[in-house]
Amino acid sequence: MKFAIIAAGEGSRLAQEGIESPKPLVKVQEEYLIDRLIRIFVENDAEEIVVICNDRTTLVSRHLMDMEEDGLHGRPVPLRFEVKSTPSSMHSFFELSRYLQGGPFVLTTVDTIFKEDEFKTYIASFRQAVSEGFDGLMGVTDYIDDEKPLYVGTSGMDITGFYDDNTAACRYISGGIYGLTATAIETLQACMERGESRMRNFQRALIRDGRKLKAFAFSKIMDVDHAVDIVKAESFLREGV
Template sequence: MKYAIIAAGEGSRLASEGVEKPKPLVCINGEPLIDRLIRMFMDNRAEEIIVICNDHTTLVRLHLEQVQRDGLNGRQVPLRLVVKSTPSSMHSMFEISRFLKDTPFCLTTVDTIFREQEFAEYISNLETMMKTGSADGLMAVTDYIDDEKPLYISTDADLRITGFHDTQNGCTLISGGIYGLSPKSIQTLERCMERKESRMRNFQRALIADGMNLAACKFSKILDIDHKEDIEKAEDFLKEDTRKTKDFLKKQKCCAIYRARRFSPNSVDRDDAIMDAVCRELVPYYEIERLHEEELEEASSAILADATLLLLTMARSKDVLQKLKKAEDSGKAVVVNNPSSLLQMTRSGIDAVMRHNNIPCAPLYGKDGWWIKRSDETAQDKNDVVFAADDAEKERIIEDFRKRGISDLVTTAHVAGDLVKFYGVAGAGFFHTSYPTDGGFSKFGDERQNGTAHHTPFDKERLQTDAERLAMLTGIEIYGGDCIVAPSGEYSIIDFNDWPSFAVCRNEAAKAIARYILQKNKEK
């Protein structure tokens, strides 16, 4: 997702009321407006952030150049800066529109204040709509009216926008100044400029006139910083939101259950690190207790009886999953990942789900060898996932499994091509892919069977769609997996599992997991 910020205004009303800083650098609870937006955009998978500022507010330009050079809060920012004075916000959008023609984008003005969690949900919905083609745009709206000249919005019963109006005429919603649009909206913008129109509200009317399918996403409250008194109002709003969230959740306990060592072969530190990272994100909201799966195996289910509202678990043993299921069934606890799903969705169960729902997966027959994998439990050593070069070796390996008392197996044909690992959080919009042979970590070295990746192009959005659908079908909310990309560009998902280490994208994943957990717990 690309993001754009219009920060080219004069801020003349603020200056006339004694505010010395230019508007983009005005601080709300100690954070400049422009930095707040950039931080939130980075938290929501920003590919690029385009900012336009005017050419005579030197402090703003210098500040943004520093962000370009040094990053923000220790993070490098993919920031593109355009410096030009314009007569209106629509003209500012036109100046940066050449960078927005190739992908969906979210654009806002620099002084828009809203709740971060609502924005994350908005972006997730926008990404889904853009991928599925169910809308050409998603516009933020609110029924909180505190604007001098609000733009009223009429919608149908499905919150599809039917018009933009200067007068209320029975409308209860107004524009929030956050625009999520497909690239074809730029054509409408260009026609507006040819007609010598101005103002963003006229551009929005033109979108409807051009037949664009626009949906509305309701925010509880959106504020603009136009006057000095608005600064205090915005600070109180955000402080109250933070206080309410903390008051709701701080009374609750979160029990973080770390994976047993036997289920983290050669990866204990990595698995522990992602749980540590998620806990750090949740510390402001929960009283966190840490347990290891081995402790729960040795204890009765009474250890969970005082029941923390949230049980955050990487556990994989059937005994512990049964105890967690009992806690969840009591109705007193939310458990992530869902223990009922993990108990049902063994490797063979997941394989059956993929085949039944036409999700691309490894073929059952082939000519390049076989993979035999235990399904009663997840792999605990290199003998639990074994490659067989031919039929005779396959039968010998299956017999070896049986001698070990393992009869629940998944046997599939080897697929030649690039091995790609993927990581996601169901419904949260977070999805990451990587090539383990590009110097990545390997548990057992099985990646060598496919050789060094050739980086064959493939449809990553379709892979994300398939992975999200599989997460929904299996109930595995925090997931990872492997797929093979054939020379043709077609892919086959060969593994799907709960809560990987996310080692190559840990910080970003931890933020996405924490957002998902906070929202799920609020909905309980």
């Protein structure tokens, strides 16, 4: 299975709050955000890990070049990366999609924080969902600490819709962990042709296109958008240790 990481944002809110490192190189529990994801993906039998970072932060591309050559802590990494600035996460996804054809893949943004044991169960569940004919298994959570959450409508754990507000009394919000089959790339291409630019519009388009999506509930999924989120993420990852 392939894994993909969107790491093309500039982390402007972190910078405004005094965090000098580019977001992929922000540390949580003494580990760079991008290294943490890559390590977890390797531990879940990644066939290839594709990453996009922007062309304005050379520290990140240099870090990835070093990893490509030397591995992660001496462990080889099946890494491929693109250096390109994009106007949105969906545009970044589109840039990566050429490498994601032909089989299932898992996509996330570089600042996504989750428990490693839950992610391992998620990967096993994704493989099972694909074998049952589903087009995707989306990571969701009932923990809401997001400025603009995307609510996920469900029937059982089958996904029925994505909403900007919670008028439908949804239990879950999107966690930004997307397990998808290659059919999703057709939907992505159509979104780009229509000039859409947000990942939530892509998710809604998956439903419009009749893709069968299932939800997988994580206890918490967090994003690191603000300096205080680093503290929250470290506290969350210490829970149960």
